[in-house]
Amino acid sequence: MKLWRQLICLLMVLYIVLGANVAAAQYQNGIPVLLYHHVSDDSSDLPKLTVTPAEFERQMAMLKNAGFQTIPPGKLIAYMRDEPVTLPAKPILITFDDGYEDNYANAFPILKSMEFRAVIFMVGVNLDRDKRLSSHQVQEMSAYGITFGGHSVTHRDLTTLTGTALNHEVGDIKKKLTNVTTYEADLFSYPYGYFNLTTWDAVVAAGYQAAFTTLPGLNSSKQDNVYLLRRIPIYSTTDFSALFILLNANQPKTQLLEYSPESAE
Numbered sequence: 001m002k003l004w005r006q007l008i009c010l011l012m013v014l015y016i017v018l019g020a021n022v023a024a025a026q027y028q029n030g031i032p033v034l035l036y037h038h039v040s041d042d043s044s045d046l047p048k049l050t051v052t053p054a055e056f057e058r059q060m061a062m063l064k065n066a067g068f069q070t071i072p073p074g075k076l077i078a079y080m081r082d083e084p085v086t087l088p089a090k091p092i093l094i095t096f097d098d099g100y101e102d103n104y105a106n107a108f109p110i111l112k113s114m115e116f117r118a119v120i121f122m123v124g125v126n127l128d129r130d131k132r133l134s135s136h137q138v139q140e141m142s143a144y145g146i147t148f149g150g151h152s153v154t155h156r157d158l159t160t161l162t163g164t165a166l167n168h169e170v171g172d173i174k175k176k177l178t179n180v181t182t183y184e185a186d187l188f189s190y191p192y193g194y195f196n197l198t199t200w201d202a203v204v205a206a207g208y209q210a211a212f213t214t215l216p217g218l219n220s221s222k223q224d225n226v227y228l229l230r231r232i233p234i235y236s237t238t239d240f241s242a243l244f245i246l247l248n249a250n251q252p253k254t255q256l257l258e259y260s261p262e263s264a265e
């Protein structure tokens with residue numbers, strides 16, 4: 001009888017110790033950042049970069065049901081800088097490039113229903129344009145907890161620019177967003193994912209705290225740079241169920257995550 005009790009005690013201790021380890025280690029290979037563009041039933045603009053609302057909801061529900069939690073970008077930045085930060089067991093970031101109106105109409109209600117936050121990268125000249133987000137929508141989404149970041153003023157390939165032209169593309173979208181949202185926009189994403197040392201320098205000089213690329217894989221504080229953050233693009237053709245298995249296992253291998261920038265907006 002005594003032996004049984006000791007065995008049960010031992011099993012309980014093992015369960016607690018191993019359980020705690022599993023819970024604490026689920027982002028040890030890095031934090032995933034997903035990249036979306038359109039969320040719409042109309043794929044006539046950019047078919048590959050358009051995920052239907054039903055599919056987006058399915059993907060968000062899979063993440064939610066598996067225990068993923070969206071973290072504020074500031075927590076990702078702190079983690080990348082090796083600063084003390086408290087993270088959930090399964091942290092993730094959801095991002096959108098280009099600022100399409102369907103992000104508000106279709107993605108936003110789904111994000112809210114999951115209690116997920118997200119980051120949307122805006123192109124300056126498109127704010128308040130047809131089929132793009134309006135200032136009012138940006139403000140409403142900001143009030144909920146969606147973060148807005150810069151994606152240049154005119155969506156040019158920034159690696160072809162230098163000097164004043166480059167500083168205008170990187171710096172003026174920051175000022176514009178800061179005016180609209182009333183908080184300082186400090187995140188940037190490189191148009192088409194294209195960057196070089198000059199664009200990197202311009203992003204740092206403009207005062208951004210982090211920048212997102214389309215390099216595939218997870219973001220590890222030990223291996224990656226906060227100005228070259230990796231993102232996993234989600235296309236209409238992405239086998240999300242297969243990708244989900246990798247995400248849920250915190251699998252750093254990237255065979256499924258390759259990106260083709262020529263097809264990106």
Ligand SMILES: [Zn+2]
Pocket residue numbers: 097098151155191192264265
């Ligand atoms: Zn873009």
